[in-house]
Amino acid sequence: MHDEETTPPKLTDQVRLDDLLCFAVYSANNAFNRFYKPVMAELGLTYPQFLVMIALWEADGVRVSHLGERLGLESNTLTPVLKRMEGLGLLERKRDRSDERQVLLHLTDKGRALENEASGLPACVLEATGLDPAELITLRNEIERIRAKLESATGR
Amino acid sequence: MHDEETTPPKLTDQVRLDDLLCFAVYSANNAFNRFYKPVMAELGLTYPQFLVMIALWEADGVRVSHLGERLGLESNTLTPVLKRMEGLGLLERKRDRSDERQVLLHLTDKGRALENEASGLPACVLEATGLDPAELITLRNEIERIRAKLESATGR
DNA sequence: CCCATTTATATCGTGCACGATTTAATCGCA
DNA sequence: TGCGATTAAATCGTGCACGATATAAATGGG
Structure with missing residues:
Protein backbone atom coordinates (compact mmCIF):
# COMPACT_ATOMS: atom_id res chain seq x y z
CA MET A 1 0.00 0.00 0.00
CA HIS A 2 2.06 2.91 -1.21
CA ASP A 3 -0.16 5.87 -2.01
CA GLU A 4 1.62 9.17 -2.65
CA GLU A 5 -1.51 11.06 -3.74
CA THR A 6 -3.89 10.27 -0.93
CA THR A 7 -7.35 11.76 -0.82
CA PRO A 8 -7.47 14.28 2.05
CA PRO A 9 -9.55 13.23 5.06
CA LYS A 10 -13.17 14.34 5.01
CA LEU A 11 -13.86 17.95 5.79
CA THR A 12 -15.00 17.69 9.40
CA ASP A 13 -11.90 15.69 10.28
CA GLN A 14 -9.79 18.61 9.07
CA VAL A 15 -11.59 21.67 10.44
CA ARG A 16 -14.63 22.66 12.44
CA LEU A 17 -17.17 25.22 11.34
CA ASP A 18 -15.88 27.54 14.05
CA ASP A 19 -12.35 27.37 12.66
CA LEU A 20 -13.32 28.57 9.21
CA LEU A 21 -12.26 32.09 8.30
CA CYS A 22 -15.09 32.34 5.81
CA PHE A 23 -17.65 31.56 8.51
CA ALA A 24 -16.12 34.14 10.85
CA VAL A 25 -16.37 36.77 8.10
CA TYR A 26 -19.91 35.69 7.21
CA SER A 27 -21.01 35.90 10.84
CA ALA A 28 -19.23 39.19 11.47
CA ASN A 29 -20.90 40.68 8.42
CA ASN A 30 -24.30 39.58 9.70
CA ALA A 31 -23.40 41.01 13.10
CA PHE A 32 -22.47 44.38 11.58
CA ASN A 33 -25.76 44.42 9.70
CA ARG A 34 -27.69 43.76 12.89
CA PHE A 35 -25.69 46.26 14.88
CA TYR A 36 -26.19 49.00 12.30
CA LYS A 37 -29.86 48.31 11.70
CA PRO A 38 -31.27 50.64 14.38
CA VAL A 39 -28.74 53.36 13.54
CA MET A 40 -29.57 53.07 9.85
CA ALA A 41 -33.28 53.19 10.64
CA GLU A 42 -32.77 56.63 12.17
CA LEU A 43 -31.09 57.76 8.96
CA GLY A 44 -33.83 56.13 6.88
CA LEU A 45 -31.24 53.99 5.09
CA THR A 46 -30.22 50.38 4.73
CA TYR A 47 -26.62 49.40 5.38
CA PRO A 48 -25.68 49.04 1.67
CA GLN A 49 -27.38 52.38 0.97
CA PHE A 50 -25.24 53.88 3.72
CA LEU A 51 -22.09 52.60 2.00
CA VAL A 52 -23.28 54.26 -1.21
CA MET A 53 -23.82 57.51 0.68
CA ILE A 54 -20.30 57.43 2.15
CA ALA A 55 -18.82 56.83 -1.30
CA LEU A 56 -20.81 59.77 -2.69
CA TRP A 57 -19.99 62.05 0.25
CA GLU A 58 -16.35 61.36 -0.62
CA ALA A 59 -16.79 61.80 -4.37
CA ASP A 60 -20.02 63.20 -5.77
CA GLY A 61 -21.00 63.39 -9.43
CA VAL A 62 -19.47 60.05 -10.37
CA ARG A 63 -20.63 57.39 -12.81
CA VAL A 64 -22.40 54.21 -11.73
CA SER A 65 -19.39 52.18 -12.86
CA HIS A 66 -17.06 54.31 -10.72
CA LEU A 67 -19.26 53.80 -7.68
CA GLY A 68 -19.26 50.11 -8.52
CA GLU A 69 -15.46 49.95 -8.50
CA ARG A 70 -15.45 51.73 -5.17
CA LEU A 71 -17.89 49.29 -3.59
CA GLY A 72 -16.99 46.15 -5.51
CA LEU A 73 -20.44 45.91 -7.07
CA GLU A 74 -21.89 46.07 -10.57
CA SER A 75 -24.88 47.74 -12.14
CA ASN A 76 -27.09 44.69 -11.67
CA THR A 77 -26.83 45.29 -7.92
CA LEU A 78 -26.43 49.06 -7.90
CA THR A 79 -29.16 50.16 -10.30
CA PRO A 80 -32.05 49.01 -8.09
CA VAL A 81 -30.39 50.44 -4.97
CA LEU A 82 -29.76 53.78 -6.68
CA LYS A 83 -33.33 53.93 -7.95
CA ARG A 84 -34.65 53.44 -4.45
CA MET A 85 -32.30 56.12 -3.15
CA GLU A 86 -33.44 58.46 -5.90
CA GLY A 87 -36.99 57.73 -4.79
CA LEU A 88 -36.00 58.74 -1.26
CA GLY A 89 -34.76 62.06 -2.62
CA LEU A 90 -31.14 61.45 -1.65
CA LEU A 91 -29.60 61.61 -5.12
CA GLU A 92 -30.33 62.17 -8.79
CA ARG A 93 -29.42 59.89 -11.70
CA LYS A 94 -28.70 61.75 -14.94
CA ARG A 95 -27.46 60.50 -18.28
CA ASP A 96 -24.12 62.03 -19.20
CA ARG A 97 -24.76 64.50 -22.04
CA SER A 98 -21.40 63.72 -23.61
CA ASP A 99 -21.89 59.93 -23.44
CA GLU A 100 -25.45 58.83 -23.08
CA ARG A 101 -24.47 55.32 -22.04
CA GLN A 102 -23.26 56.61 -18.71
CA VAL A 103 -25.31 57.69 -15.72
CA LEU A 104 -23.95 60.34 -13.37
CA LEU A 105 -24.91 60.37 -9.72
CA HIS A 106 -25.43 63.64 -7.86
CA LEU A 107 -26.39 64.01 -4.23
CA THR A 108 -29.32 66.27 -3.46
CA ASP A 109 -29.23 68.80 -0.62
CA LYS A 110 -31.06 66.22 1.45
CA GLY A 111 -28.41 63.63 0.63
CA ARG A 112 -25.57 65.96 1.58
CA ALA A 113 -27.34 67.06 4.75
CA LEU A 114 -27.54 63.46 5.95
CA GLU A 115 -23.79 63.37 6.47
CA ASN A 116 -24.12 65.42 9.64
CA GLU A 117 -26.56 62.90 11.08
CA ALA A 118 -24.00 60.13 10.64
CA SER A 119 -21.12 61.79 12.45
CA MET B 1 -16.25 80.28 22.55
CA HIS B 2 -16.17 77.57 25.16
CA ASP B 3 -17.94 74.49 23.89
CA GLU B 4 -17.42 71.32 25.88
CA GLU B 5 -19.99 69.22 23.99
CA THR B 6 -19.05 69.91 20.38
CA THR B 7 -20.75 68.08 17.54
CA PRO B 8 -18.22 65.71 15.97
CA PRO B 9 -16.97 66.70 12.51
CA LYS B 10 -18.88 65.26 9.59
CA LEU B 11 -18.27 61.62 8.77
CA THR B 12 -15.91 61.95 5.80
CA ASP B 13 -13.69 64.29 7.78
CA GLN B 14 -13.24 61.54 10.37
CA VAL B 15 -12.78 58.40 8.27
CA ARG B 16 -12.70 57.24 4.70
CA LEU B 17 -14.75 54.36 3.33
CA ASP B 18 -11.56 52.34 3.02
CA ASP B 19 -10.79 52.78 6.71
CA LEU B 20 -14.07 51.32 7.89
CA LEU B 21 -13.91 47.88 9.48
CA CYS B 22 -17.51 47.22 8.53
CA PHE B 23 -16.75 47.88 4.86
CA ALA B 24 -13.71 45.60 4.97
CA VAL B 25 -15.86 42.83 6.43
CA TYR B 26 -18.65 43.48 3.93
CA SER B 27 -16.22 43.37 1.00
CA ALA B 28 -14.39 40.30 2.31
CA ASN B 29 -17.69 38.49 2.70
CA ASN B 30 -18.62 39.32 -0.89
CA ALA B 31 -15.15 38.16 -1.96
CA PHE B 32 -15.57 34.82 -0.17
CA ASN B 33 -18.93 34.36 -1.85
CA ARG B 34 -17.41 34.99 -5.27
CA PHE B 35 -14.40 32.82 -4.58
CA TYR B 36 -16.55 29.91 -3.41
CA LYS B 37 -19.13 30.19 -6.17
CA PRO B 38 -17.45 27.87 -8.71
CA VAL B 39 -16.50 25.39 -5.99
CA MET B 40 -20.06 25.40 -4.65
CA ALA B 41 -21.41 24.96 -8.16
CA GLU B 42 -19.52 21.67 -8.40
CA LEU B 43 -21.15 20.54 -5.16
CA GLY B 44 -24.53 21.78 -6.35
CA LEU B 45 -24.81 24.06 -3.33
CA THR B 46 -24.91 27.72 -2.46
CA TYR B 47 -22.50 29.09 0.12
CA PRO B 48 -25.09 29.34 2.93
CA GLN B 49 -26.27 25.82 2.08
CA PHE B 50 -22.67 24.68 2.41
CA LEU B 51 -22.49 26.18 5.91
CA VAL B 52 -25.64 24.24 6.79
CA MET B 53 -24.04 21.06 5.48
CA ILE B 54 -20.90 21.57 7.57
CA ALA B 55 -23.01 22.13 10.68
CA LEU B 56 -24.96 18.93 9.96
CA TRP B 57 -21.84 16.90 9.13
CA GLU B 58 -20.64 17.90 12.59
CA ALA B 59 -23.95 17.21 14.33
CA ASP B 60 -26.75 15.44 12.50
CA GLY B 61 -30.29 14.96 13.74
CA VAL B 62 -30.57 18.37 15.35
CA ARG B 63 -33.49 20.75 15.61
CA VAL B 64 -33.89 23.80 13.37
CA SER B 65 -33.38 26.05 16.39
CA HIS B 66 -30.12 24.29 17.25
CA LEU B 67 -28.84 24.75 13.71
CA GLY B 68 -29.92 28.38 13.98
CA GLU B 69 -27.83 28.91 17.10
CA ARG B 70 -24.88 27.31 15.37
CA LEU B 71 -25.14 29.59 12.33
CA GLY B 72 -26.58 32.70 13.98
CA LEU B 73 -29.79 32.50 11.96
CA GLU B 74 -33.48 32.03 12.71
CA SER B 75 -36.26 29.99 11.18
CA ASN B 76 -37.37 32.82 8.92
CA THR B 77 -34.05 32.45 7.11
CA LEU B 78 -33.44 28.76 7.63
CA THR B 79 -36.81 27.25 6.76
CA PRO B 80 -36.69 28.22 3.06
CA VAL B 81 -33.04 27.14 2.78
CA LEU B 82 -33.78 23.80 4.43
CA LYS B 83 -36.79 23.22 2.19
CA ARG B 84 -34.65 23.76 -0.88
CA MET B 85 -32.02 21.40 0.50
CA GLU B 86 -34.70 18.82 1.20
CA GLY B 87 -35.80 19.26 -2.40
CA LEU B 88 -32.22 18.54 -3.48
CA GLY B 89 -32.35 15.29 -1.52
CA LEU B 90 -29.61 16.31 0.91
CA LEU B 91 -31.63 16.11 4.11
CA GLU B 92 -35.01 15.30 5.59
CA ARG B 93 -37.16 17.48 7.83
CA LYS B 94 -39.25 15.53 10.32
CA ARG B 95 -41.50 16.72 13.11
CA ASP B 96 -40.29 15.48 16.49
CA ARG B 97 -42.76 12.81 17.65
CA SER B 98 -42.31 13.84 21.28
CA ASP B 99 -42.82 17.55 20.58
CA GLU B 100 -44.58 18.32 17.36
CA ARG B 101 -43.51 21.96 17.40
CA GLN B 102 -39.95 20.96 16.65
CA VAL B 103 -38.47 19.86 13.36
CA LEU B 104 -35.51 17.48 13.31
CA LEU B 105 -32.98 17.55 10.50
CA HIS B 106 -31.41 14.36 9.20
CA LEU B 107 -28.88 14.09 6.40
CA THR B 108 -29.63 11.61 3.67
CA ASP B 109 -26.98 9.24 2.30
CA LYS B 110 -26.52 11.74 -0.51
CA GLY B 111 -26.01 14.53 2.01
CA ARG B 112 -23.42 12.55 3.95
CA ALA B 113 -21.65 11.45 0.78
CA LEU B 114 -21.13 15.06 -0.24
CA GLU B 115 -18.64 15.55 2.59
CA ASN B 116 -16.00 13.64 0.66
CA GLU B 117 -16.39 15.98 -2.31
CA ALA B 118 -15.62 18.97 -0.09
CA SER B 119 -12.37 17.71 1.40
C1' DC C 1 -58.92 20.57 33.39
C1' DC C 2 -59.03 24.83 30.98
C1' DC C 3 -57.27 28.61 28.76
C1' DA C 4 -53.80 32.27 28.58
C1' DT C 5 -48.99 32.22 27.81
C1' DT C 6 -44.97 30.57 25.87
C1' DT C 7 -42.26 28.15 22.45
C1' DA C 8 -40.98 26.29 17.68
C1' DT C 9 -41.45 26.78 13.15
C1' DA C 10 -43.39 28.77 9.05
C1' DT C 11 -45.07 32.56 6.07
C1' DC C 12 -44.82 37.00 3.85
C1' DG C 13 -42.86 41.17 2.01
C1' DT C 14 -38.61 43.97 1.24
C1' DG C 15 -33.99 44.74 -0.08
C1' DC C 16 -29.57 43.02 -1.54
C1' DA C 17 -25.99 40.14 -4.47
C1' DC C 18 -25.41 38.05 -8.62
C1' DG C 19 -25.40 35.31 -13.20
C1' DA C 20 -27.35 35.86 -17.60
C1' DT C 21 -29.23 38.58 -20.84
C1' DT C 22 -30.87 42.90 -23.06
C1' DT C 23 -30.81 47.60 -24.63
C1' DA C 24 -28.69 51.46 -26.24
C1' DA C 25 -24.78 54.39 -27.25
C1' DT C 26 -20.06 54.83 -28.81
C1' DC C 27 -15.95 53.22 -31.08
C1' DG C 28 -12.97 51.38 -34.60
C1' DC C 29 -11.72 50.61 -38.81
C1' DA C 30 -12.20 49.19 -43.53
C1' DT D 1 -19.30 56.58 -43.84
C1' DG D 2 -21.20 52.35 -42.54
C1' DC D 3 -21.44 48.57 -39.53
C1' DG D 4 -19.70 44.98 -36.39
C1' DA D 5 -17.49 45.10 -31.84
C1' DT D 6 -17.28 47.11 -27.47
C1' DT D 7 -18.97 49.49 -23.44
C1' DA D 8 -22.47 51.19 -19.78
C1' DA D 9 -26.41 50.50 -17.60
C1' DA D 10 -30.67 48.14 -16.95
C1' DT D 11 -33.63 44.03 -16.56
C1' DC D 12 -34.86 39.50 -14.96
C1' DG D 13 -34.91 35.46 -12.07
C1' DT D 14 -33.00 33.09 -7.88
C1' DG D 15 -31.52 32.71 -3.27
C1' DC D 16 -30.49 34.77 1.16
C1' DA D 17 -31.23 37.83 5.59
C1' DC D 18 -34.62 39.71 8.25
C1' DG D 19 -38.69 42.25 10.57
C1' DA D 20 -43.32 41.28 11.41
C1' DT D 21 -46.73 38.21 11.84
C1' DA D 22 -49.14 33.71 11.82
C1' DT D 23 -49.86 28.96 13.11
C1' DA D 24 -49.80 25.29 15.94
C1' DA D 25 -48.19 22.62 19.84
C1' DA D 26 -46.86 22.41 24.68
C1' DT D 27 -46.95 24.40 29.35
C1' DG D 28 -48.68 25.93 33.69
C1' DG D 29 -51.31 28.49 37.04
C1' DG D 30 -55.89 28.92 38.86
Missing part, protein backbone atom coordinates in the same frame (compact mmCIF):
# COMPACT_ATOMS: atom_id res chain seq x y z
CA GLY A 120 -21.44 59.72 15.60
CA LEU A 121 -21.01 56.41 13.87
CA PRO A 122 -17.23 55.79 13.99
CA ALA A 123 -17.15 56.40 17.74
CA CYS A 124 -20.13 54.09 18.06
CA VAL A 125 -18.26 51.23 16.36
CA LEU A 126 -15.12 51.79 18.43
CA GLU A 127 -17.18 51.61 21.60
CA ALA A 128 -19.12 48.53 20.51
CA THR A 129 -16.09 46.55 19.38
CA GLY A 130 -13.90 47.67 22.28
CA LEU A 131 -11.02 48.17 19.88
CA ASP A 132 -8.75 51.17 19.96
CA PRO A 133 -8.29 52.95 16.63
CA ALA A 134 -4.87 51.40 15.97
CA GLU A 135 -6.11 47.84 16.54
CA LEU A 136 -9.08 48.52 14.34
CA ILE A 137 -6.90 49.73 11.47
CA THR A 138 -4.59 46.73 11.81
CA LEU A 139 -7.50 44.32 11.71
CA ARG A 140 -9.04 46.18 8.78
CA ASN A 141 -5.75 45.93 6.87
CA GLU A 142 -5.49 42.19 7.44
CA ILE A 143 -9.05 41.64 6.27
CA GLU A 144 -8.49 43.83 3.24
CA ARG A 145 -5.36 41.86 2.42
CA ILE A 146 -7.22 38.57 2.31
CA ARG A 147 -10.08 40.18 0.39
CA ALA A 148 -7.64 41.26 -2.32
CA LYS A 149 -6.04 37.81 -2.34
CA LEU A 150 -9.40 36.13 -2.72
CA GLU A 151 -10.37 38.48 -5.51
CA SER A 152 -7.24 37.72 -7.48
CA ALA A 153 -7.64 33.99 -6.82
CA THR A 154 -11.28 33.95 -7.93
CA GLY A 155 -11.80 32.07 -11.18
CA ARG A 156 -8.29 30.60 -10.93
CA GLY B 120 -10.13 19.91 -0.74
CA LEU B 121 -11.66 23.14 0.40
CA PRO B 122 -9.55 24.12 3.45
CA ALA B 123 -6.33 23.74 1.45
CA CYS B 124 -7.94 25.75 -1.31
CA VAL B 125 -8.61 28.69 1.03
CA LEU B 126 -5.11 28.56 2.50
CA GLU B 127 -3.63 28.71 -0.95
CA ALA B 128 -5.91 31.52 -2.13
CA THR B 129 -5.37 33.73 0.91
CA GLY B 130 -1.66 33.00 1.17
CA LEU B 131 -2.01 32.63 4.93
CA ASP B 132 -0.39 29.89 6.94
CA PRO B 133 -2.73 28.00 9.27
CA ALA B 134 -1.54 29.85 12.38
CA GLU B 135 -2.12 33.30 10.85
CA LEU B 136 -5.52 32.21 9.65
CA ILE B 137 -6.58 31.07 13.11
CA THR B 138 -5.32 34.30 14.67
CA LEU B 139 -7.25 36.39 12.18
CA ARG B 140 -10.31 34.23 12.64
CA ASN B 141 -10.12 34.71 16.40
CA GLU B 142 -9.90 38.48 16.11
CA ILE B 143 -12.87 38.60 13.77
CA GLU B 144 -14.87 36.33 16.04
CA ARG B 145 -14.01 38.56 18.99
CA ILE B 146 -15.46 41.64 17.33
CA ARG B 147 -18.47 39.63 16.12
CA ALA B 148 -19.26 38.68 19.69
CA LYS B 149 -18.73 42.27 20.86
CA LEU B 150 -21.07 43.57 18.18
CA GLU B 151 -23.68 40.99 19.06
CA SER B 152 -23.67 41.96 22.71
CA ALA B 153 -23.73 45.66 21.81
CA THR B 154 -26.67 45.27 19.41
CA GLY B 155 -29.83 46.91 20.70
CA ARG B 156 -27.78 48.73 23.38
